[in-house]
Amino acid sequence: MEYERRERRGGYGRREGGRGFGPRFPPKPVEIGKEYEVEIQETSRRGEGIARIKGLVCFVPNTKPGDKVKIRVTRISRRFCEAEVVGKAEAKAEGETEEAAEEETAATEETEETE
Numbered sequence: 001m002e003y004e005r006r007e008r009r010g011g012y013g014r015r016e017g018g019r020g021f022g023p024r025f026p027p028k029p030v031e032i033g034k035e036y037e038v039e040i041q042e043t044s045r046r047g048e049g050i051a052r053i054k055g056l057v058c059f060v061p062n063t064k065p066g067d068k069v070k071i072r073v074t075r076i077s078r079r080f081c082e083a084e085v086v087g088k089a090e091a092k093a094e095g096e097t098e099e100a101a102e103e104e105t106a107a108t109e110e111t112e113e114t115e
Contacts, residue, residue, distance in 0.1 A: 029054035029071050030081055037089040040067040051083075058083050 008064035023093035029037065030053050040063045049063030050070070057080040059073055070090075 002080075025078050027058055028076055028081070030058070030076065032073050032076060035070055035072050035086055037068070037070050039089075040065050040069065053081075060085060086105060 016100040025075045036053055036114060038051035038053060038058065038060070040051050042050045044050050044059060045082055046059075047061075049059045049060045049065065051060055058071070058073070059080060059082045060069065062085060063069060068089040068091075070086045070088065072086050073081050081110060
């Protein structure tokens with residue numbers, strides 16, 4: 001009895017060249033240990049604040065919606081990251097860049113020294 005050899009078509013939802021473990025996740029927009037300024041948008045089921053950094057969900061304990069905080073990323077998972085609060089976010093006027101704020105503080109320090 002002879003059997004014909006069939007061409008492999010990659011059945012069962014497998015992609016060609018892929019391992020078939022589901023959708024690919026893009027590279028993360030955050031890194032462990034880096035600090036980011038975020039606004040907490042909502043609360044999770046566990047009571048942690050939820051912020052988004054370029055679409056990536058970030059869980060921040062001991063925060064509530066509306067808080068503007070500076071966070072440090074502690075753990076990165078496939079679909080989310082976890083972070084801890086480092087401090088309050090610095091208040092900036094709309095449209096003001098960091099460089100302009102630094103120049104303004106430097107100018108005020110110089111005027112104080114000359115007086």
